[in-house]
Amino acid sequence: MDENDELAAFYDFQVIFVPGLRRKVDGEEHGGPRKKQRTTVGATQNADAASLPGAVVVPTSKLLLGFHSGVLRSMLVDCKNEETLVVPCDDPEHAEAGRLVVEMILDLPRPTHLKKHDNLWHSLPPSQLIRCIHFAVFWDAQSCVELCIDSLTKVDLLHLSIEDVEALLDLPGAVQVVESQQRKVEEVCRKRLMQEFKNVPQVLADDALTHRLSSLSPSALELLCRCDLGSREGALCLLALWFSRAQSLRGTVAKKLLPLISTADASQLLSLPPVCKGAGLCRDWLLHYFGNVYSTIKNGRSRSFCSLSFPVVRLWASLDELQVHNENDVAVLLSFWCSANASRAVTQQNFNELSALLRVGCMSPPFSHFTLPKLSWFTKSAVLPYFNVAWGVDGGNKGCGFGISGRSDADVVPPAWAATPRLPAVMKNATLEHSFPKSEVVSMVESAHAGSSTSIFSPPMYYGGYYWAHQVQCSMPVSSLGIYLQSTTRPPLPEPSLAKASYTLRIQKQGVRRRVNVTSGASIWFKGRAGWGKSGLLDVRSAKQLDELLVDDQLCVSCQLKDVA
Numbered sequence: 001m002d003e004n005d006e007l008a009a010f011y012d013f014q015v016i017f018v019p020g021l022r023r024k025v026d027g028e029e030h031g032g033p034r035k036k037q038r039t040t041v042g043a044t045q046n047a048d049a050a051s052l053p054g055a056v057v058v059p060t061s062k063l064l065l066g067f068h069s070g071v072l073r074s075m076l077v078d079c080k081n082e083e084t085l086v087v088p089c090d091d092p093e094h095a096e097a098g099r100l101v102v103e104m105i106l107d108l109p110r111p112t113h114l115k116k117h118d119n120l121w122h123s124l125p126p127s128q129l130i131r132c133i134h135f136a137v138f139w140d141a142q143s144c145v146e147l148c149i150d151s152l153t154k155v156d157l158l159h160l161s162i163e164d165v166e167a168l169l170d171l172p173g174a175v176q177v178v179e180s181q182q183r184k185v186e187e188v189c190r191k192r193l194m195q196e197f198k199n200v201p202q203v204l205a206d207d208a209l210t211h212r213l214s215s216l217s218p219s220a221l222e223l224l225c226r227c228d229l230g231s232r233e234g235a236l237c238l239l240a241l242w243f244s245r246a247q248s249l250r251g252t253v254a255k256k257l258l259p260l261i262s263t264a265d266a267s268q269l270l271s272l273p274p275v276c277k278g279a280g281l282c283r284d285w286l287l288h289y290f291g292n293v294y295s296t297i298k299n300g301r302s303r304s305f306c307s308l309s310f311p312v313v314r315l316w317a318s319l320d321e322l323q324v325h326n327e328n329d330v331a332v333l334l335s336f337w338c339s340a341n342a343s344r345a346v347t348q349q350n351f352n353e354l355s356a357l358l359r360v361g362c363m364s365p366p367f368s369h370f371t372l373p374k375l376s377w378f379t380k381s382a383v384l385p386y387f388n389v390a391w392g393v394d395g396g397n398k399g400c401g402f403g404i405s406g407r408s409d410a411d412v413v414p415p416a417w418a419a420t421p422r423l424p425a426v427m428k429n430a431t432l433e434h435s436f437p438k439s440e441v442v443s444m445v446e447s448a449h450a451g452s453s454t455s456i457f458s459p460p461m462y463y464g465g466y467y468w469a470h471q472v473q474c475s476m477p478v479s480s481l482g483i484y485l486q487s488t489t490r491p492p493l494p495e496p497s498l499a500k501a502s503y504t505l506r507i508q509k510q511g512v513r514r515r516v517n518v519t520s521g522a523s524i525w526f527k528g529r530a531g532w533g534k535s536g537l538l539d540v541r542s543a544k545q546l547d548e549l550l551v552d553d554q555l556c557v558s559c560q561l562k563d564v565a
Contacts (some may be wrong), residue, residue, distance in 0.1 A: 011061055012083070013060055013061060013062045013084070013085070014083065014085075015057075015058045015065075015086075015087060015098070015102055016055050016056065016084060016085070016086045016087070017056040017058070017087050017089050017094075017095035017098040017099060018049050018055045018087070018088055018089060018095070019089050019094070019095045020089075021052065021088035050084075054092050054095065056098070058098075058102045058103070060105070062076055064106060064109065065105060068108060068141050069139045069141040070140035071139045071140045072139055093128070093131060094131055096131075097134070097135050098135050100124070100128070100132050101132055101141060104132075104136075104141075104148075108143055121147055121148065121151040122151045125159065126155050126159055127161070127164055127167075129148050129152050129155070130152075130164055130167045132144070133148045133149065136148060145181060146178075146181055149184050150184075152168075152185070153184055153188055157192050157195055158195075160188070160192045162192070162196060162212060162216070162220070164192075165192050166216070166217045166220050168185050168188070168189055169186075169189055169217065169219040169220055170219060171185075186223060189223055190223060190224075193220060193223060193224045193227065194224075194227050194229075196209075196212070198227075198229060200229060200230070203237075203238065203241075204237065204241065204273060204275050204276070214245030214246055221239070221242050221257065222257060224238060225238060232265065232268065233268055233272070236261070236269055236276075237273065237276050239261070239281065240269060240276040240278040240280070240281040241275070241276045241277070243277075243280065243281045244280055244281070255288075258285050258288045258289075261281075261285050264307075266285060266308060266309070267309035267311055269281055269282040270312065270315070283315065283319065286312070287321055289301070290305055292323045292425060293322055293323060293329040293333055294324065294325050294425050296333060297329065297333055297462050298461075302336045302337075305333060305337060306336055306341065307340075308337070310350050313334070313337055313354070314350075314353055317354055318357055320422055321422070321423055322423065323422070323423045323426070324422050325424075325425050325463070325464050326362060326364055326421075326464065326465065326564075327362040327422070328363050328466075329464075330358060330359070330422075331358055331372060331375065331378075331465070332462075334354055334377070335377065335492055335493055336492070338376070338377035338492075339491070339492035342376075348379065351377045351378070354377065355378050355379045355380045356414035356416060357414070358417065359416055359417065359419045359421065359422065360384070360388075360391075360418075361387075361417055361419070362420075364465060364564065365388075365565065366497070366498045366499055366565060367465050367466075367499075368384070369388055370498055371465070371496065371497065374497075375493075375494070376492065380413075380414075387413050387417060391418070429560060429561060429563075430463040430464075430560075430562070431558060431560055432461040432463065432470070432485075432558070432559040432561055433556070433557070434461070434470050434557055435554040435556045435557075436456060436458070436472060436554060436556075437553065438555070440456055441456070441472070441550075441555050444474050445474050451476075452476055453473055453474065454473070454474050455471050455473040456471075456472050457470070458557070460488050462490075463561055464501065464561070464564025465499075466489075466496050466499050466564065467488050467489055467493070467496075468485060468559070470483065470484070470505075470557045471483070471484040471486055472484075472555065481549070483507065483557055484505075485526075485561075496527075497527070498525060498526070499526045499527075499565070500524065500525050500526065500564070500565045501524065501561055501565070502523050502562050503524070503560060503562070504559065505557065506559070506560075507549060507555065507556060507557055508551050508558065523565075
């Protein structure tokens with residue numbers, strides 16, 4: 001104990017930091033399972049611990065520890081009759097960091113002119129300061145966290161290693177660092193990362209720098225890519241280079257890093273220097289956001305897809321890993337893109353290339369025979385009938401490689417038409433649901449009473465290459481509702497000529513899905529309206545009968561749709 005320490009007389013406790021000591025687990029002495037422990041967070045009571053190798057003993061005050069640390073306050077309640085708190089540590093460096101944090105707590109109440117260690121914190125090496133921050137953050141010693149971070153901002157950046165930066169960005173999540181201090185940490189890390197990697201051409205040319213970049217943690221890379229690297233291309237170069245080298249981490253960090261790339265960035269990825277392998281990152285990005293083609297169409301992400309440049313869309317259309325119900329999905333999404341970009345610098349040659357990338361043999365026959373030739377951007381309608389016939393007869397063995405006598409090479413069947421299917425989408429069927437408001441249903445019934453049959457329709461809903469709609473029709477004079485499923489369209493797709501599907505229509509009544517149309521398991525050809533509802537189940541001769549069909553003042557219609565062809 002320091003004889004010059006004015007607070008020494010009030011020290012009624014000691015903390016002992018022991019490197020390599022494992023915390024006892026409740027139940028272990030009773031043969032219970034041994035659990036893995038994080039040795040920097042445990043604590044136990046053992047006065048004999050001071051004699052253990054490497055033990056660091058710090059006399060202190062229970063009152064000060066509990067006042068400045070929420071975690072220690074709880075620990076001290078558990079050992080209120082003890083005079084010692086033993087803290088297991090990973091190694092001697094962490095034991096020393098724990099000692100320093102306790103010294104900081106003891107120094108906090110002293111007036112500025114009496115502080116013993118005011119200059120000590122500023123002279124600590126960065127790695128030791130960071131260990132102190134981790135200790136203080138875990139102990140919820142906010143004043144110590146602030147002191148360490150303020151000291152860190154005065155450190156010479158050359159003394160801060162990249163490993164130190166990653167340790168700072170990986171502060172324990174048990175206790176949040178206040179926002180102002182977090183900004184200071186990020187600013188220190190940003191300056192050090194910029195000092196190392198700001199010269200992007202040099203990073204690409206220097207193997208040592210490239211290796212250090214590829215070793216960055218995802219958090220450090222994310223912060224680096226948000227820095228001002230002189231141009232957006234610089235950030236994309238570093239991001240693509242990291243992805244090309246850090247193969248083992250690509251799957252686990254995609255959700256965190258891929259959002260750094262915008263749709264405008266995607267085309268830039270394809271023009272990066274070859275060493276960056278930007279096309280590989282562009283492919284990963286496309287699969288992350290637009291890989292499930294059905295979901296892209298259904299959930300409204302087709303608008304983002306339509307903002308992609310032609311080279312990016314061409315790459316997307318060539319990918320084997322797209323998830324589809326069938327190839328109809330790919331043709332539909334390309335139709336939206338071609339329609340949205342028709343007035344831009346998209347050429348007939350671009351349409352030719354996209355037409356050649358379709359896997360026509362994997363489309364449903366009705367789609368390839370009737371819908372595909374009607375798509376405004378599809379440029380190979382002349383050769384399509386020959387392919388469809390050959391494919392239907394011989395499974396594609398004769399479907400490719402031939403041309404039409406006297407025609408140009410543009411009328412030769414592309415190899416992709418007979419390529420293997422892309423990945424199947426996880427969902428093999430779809431539930432198409434729509435809730436008609438009571439006011440809309442009542443208005444339809446009143447109009448029917450005033451005249452003849454009246455109908456209301458749901459918005460178009462997508463599945464399997466076609467759009468579908470629910471139709472509710474009130475028929476007079478029997479006063480009954482008919483529920484129908486019909487094939488419909490949405491621009492720029494043409495009106496469907498013919499489609500086939502299995503479906504079951506239901507309404508929700510009293511919390512139960514009630515079947516209205518008995519067509520489950522049967523394949524039906526659609527050309528307009530189909531699937532008549534049974535009027536006996538949907539009698540609406542009175543307002544009470546109508547209310548019985550409603551749930552929360554809505555008529556809820558559901559359709560299980562599968563086997564679309």
